[in-house]
Structure formats: C-alpha cells, structure tokens
Amino acid sequence: MADKPGDTLSDTQPYVPAAEPPAAAPLAVRAAGATDPGRVRDNNEDHFLVAELGRTLRVRQTSLPQEPTQHAGRRAHVLLVADGMGGHAAGEVASALSVETVETFILNLLRRFTNLKADDEGGVLADLRAAVCLADARIIEEAEHHPEFAGMGTTLTLAFVSGRRLFVLHAGDSRAYLHRGGVLAPLTEDHTLTAELVRHGELRPEDARRHRYRHVVTNVLGGHQAGVHVDVHRAELQGGDTLLLCTDGLTDLVDDARIAAVVAEEPDETAACRRLVAAANDAGGRDNVTVVVARFADG
Numbered sequence: 081m082a083d084k085p086g087d088t089l090s091d092t093q094p095y096v097p098a099a100e101p102p103a104a105a106p107l108a109v110r111a112a113g114a115t116d117p118g119r120v121r122d123n124n125e126d127h128f129l130v131a132e133l134g135r136t137l138r139v140r141q142t143s144l145p146q147e148p149t150q151h152a153g154r155r156a157h158v159l160l161v162a163d164g165m166g167g168h169a170a171g172e173v174a175s176a177l178s179v180e181t182v183e184t185f186i187l188n189l190l191r192r193f194t195n196l197k198a199d200d201e202g203g204v205l206a207d208l209r210a211a212v213c214l215a216d217a218r219i220i221e222e223a224e225h226h227p228e229f230a231g232m233g234t235t236l237t238l239a240f241v242s243g244r245r246l247f248v249l250h251a252g253d254s255r256a257y258l259h260r261g262g263v264l265a266p267l268t269e270d271h272t273l274t275a276e277l278v279r280h281g282e283l284r285p286e287d288a289r290r291h292r293y294r295h296v297v298t299n300v301l302g303g304h305q306a307g308v309h310v311d312v313h314r315a316e317l318q319g320g321d322t323l324l325l326c327t328d329g330l331t332d333l334v335d336d337a338r339i340a341a342v343v344a345e346e347p348d349e350t351a352a353c354r355r356l357v358a359a360a361n362d363a364g365g366r367d368n369v370t371v372v373v374a375r376f377a378d379g
Contacts, residue, residue: 106243107317109157111374114353118329119365125164125171126327126370127179132157133186158186159239159372161254163327165300166232170223174234174302177222178215182238185211201245208240208249209310212301219302233302237268237325241374246323248313252300255331257339258315259322264340267313271299289332319378326356329369334359349373 109132117124133156139148162178164171189207215236223229235252248256248267253275256267269275273296277283288294299309317323322343330339338359346352352373360369 104244105379106155107241107319107376108379109155109241109374109376110349111157111159111372112350112353113159113161113370113372114350114357115368115370116357116361116365117368119361121368123172124368125175126329126368127162127164127172127175128325128370128372129158129160129179129183130372130374131159131183131186156240156242157374158182159241159323159325159374160236161325161327161370161372162234162236162301163252163254163329163368163370164232164234165297166229166302170229170232171234173222173229174219174232177218178212178234178236178301181215181218182211182236185214201247204240204242205247205312208238208247209312212236212238212249212251212310213308216301216308217306220306223302231302231304233297233300235271235297235327236301239323239325239372239374241317241323241376244317246315246317248315250311250313251308253295253297254325254327256313257324257326257336259324259340259343260318260320262340262344264324264336264343267315268311271309271311272297294332295328317376319376321376323372323374323376324356325372327368327370329365329367330356330360330371332367333363333365343373347375349375 111130113128113130115124115126115128160179162175164175166174223232235254237254237256238249239256240247250268251271253270253272257264258267273293274283274288274291278285278288301308324343342352342355346355353371356371357369
C-alpha cells in the first residue's frame with residue numbers, strides 16, 4: 081500500500097494529543113452516499129451513514145422576537161460504511177445494528193463531539209472506540225437470541241470530522257481513502273488473510289487481488305466471538321480534499337486509478353457516488369457496493 085497521509089494508532093496504545101495548532105476556520109463539508117446490491121446478489125447487506133452533528137436551541141417560550149430554532153455555527157460530521165456477512169440475511173442485520181448503535185451512541189455525546197479541542201481528542205477517540213465495541217457486543221447478543229444469525233458480522237469504517245481534524249476508525253476490509261492534489265491515498269489497511277500475508281512479505285501485492293483467500297476477513301464486529309480490534313487513523317484536512325469510504329464491492333472490481341479518476345473528474349459528491357457504483361456494476365457487480373464521498377472546501 082502507498083504511504084498514508086496520517087498517523088495510525090493501535091487500540092492498545094494510549095493516545096497522546098498533539099499541541100493545539102493555531103486556530104483555523106473549519107472547512108465546509110458536502111457529503112453523500114450510495115449503496116446498491118450489484119448485479120449478482122438479490123439482497124444488500126451493506127449500510128452507510130452520512131450525518132451532521134450540531135447544536136440546536138429550540139425556544140419553547142420567550143418574550144423576545146426571535147427564531148424558534150437557532151443553530152450553532154460549529155458542526156461535526158460522521159460518515160460510515162458497513163459490509164455485513166452471514167447467511168439468512170444475518171449480514172444485513174449485523175451491518176444495520178452497527179450503524180444504529182454508533183449513531184445512537186454519538187447522539188448521546190453530541191455536546192462533546194461538536195466543539196473538539198486538541199486536549200479533548202483522546203477522550204473523543206475513546207468514546208468512538210467504545211461505540212464500535214458496543215456495536216460488536218450488540219451483534220453478538222442478537223445472535224445469541226436468534227440462532228439463525230449465529231456467526232453474523234460486519235466490517236465498519238467510520239470517519240469523524242471536526243474542524244480540520246479527521247479520525248477514521250476501522251475494522252475489516254472496507255476502506256477509507258483521501259484524495260489530495262490528484263493522488264488517491266489509502267488511510268486504512270485491510271484486515272484480511274491476504275493483506276496479512278502481504279504485510280509479512282509472504283505474498284506479493286500484485287498477487288493479492290487474485291488470491292483465493294482474499295475475502296477471508298480476520299477482524300470484524302460480531303462473528304463467532306466478542307471482541308474487535310479497532311484501528312484509528314488521524315489526518316489534518318485541507319481545502320480541496322476528498323474523503324472516500326467504500327466497501328470491497330467497489331475495490332475488488334475497480335482499481336485505484338479508475339477510482340481516483342472518477343473522484344477527480346466529478347465535482348458533485350452525489351454524482352461521484354453514482355459513477356463509482358456504476359463502475360463496479362459495469363465491471364460485473366459481483367457484490368453489494370457502497371460508497372460515501374465527502375468534499376472539503378475552505379469557507
């Protein structure tokens with residue numbers, strides 16, 4: 081894999097926040113997502129989330145003439161893709177549970193997330209990891225109550241944006257990419273058997289795409305036992321950046337060069353999502369495909 085524009089943290093390492101940088105205006109964010117079952121499968125086990133976090137004041141009664149609803153200027157954004165796995169529609173259940181759990185957890189911590197300071201980062205990352213681990217536990221619990229869902233699991237790639245800070249939490253073989261200056265760079269590493277073989281020098285990267293074990297995922301939410309390893313990646317965003325989250329239904333069929341070309345050519349995030357989904361389907365559409373595209377601009 082190419083060098084990644086950001087720092088990677090293991091979930092076993094303590095997070096030490098960087099010194100507070102000079103204040104910079106937050107970036108304007110436009111984001112969209114799309115999902116499609118593909119050309120082969122009848123059901124779609126992927127799910128995604130595009131959410132904006134903000135503070136809202138709802139005035140119930142006042143003697144002052146003012147708007148009944150007022151919004152704070154600060155916003156944070158949560159972007160997420162999840163690729164479920166398991167028979168009898170269990171994968172769809174697992175990925176849906178992961179999205180719902182993360183969404184609810186973050187909503188309950190709204191105040192903390194929308195005005196992130198450098199010395200808050202460690203706590204916020206701990207909260208986001210806790211949300212992922214809670215989703216893992218919910219999937220395991222649901223499978224215990226429904227034997228037909230035994231072993232169900234899901235990948236999860238989650239991006240949290242506050243100001244110019246980007247954090248990506250990741251488990252599985254969905255991916256996050258950052259497109260900057262015409263270069264598409266991966267922010268995540270796949271948790272698959274073939275990826276581990278490549279990292280240990282036992283398999284050439286060019287052979288990984290065709291390897292018979294390329295779809296054996298080694299780290300997911302749920303599965304046959306509780307406990308998930310959460311990779312955390314951090315980057316500083318710039319105006320003109322584009323963030324892409326996607327499931328392997330895209331990356332298995334469309335190479336990085338083609339993905340980069342679509343991201344660069346299509347300025348509209350909704351249209352970019354549609355074109356990426358179409359590219360996967362045109363290449364055979366063997367799997368469900370889900371993409372989330374976020375554009376960042378100086379205000």
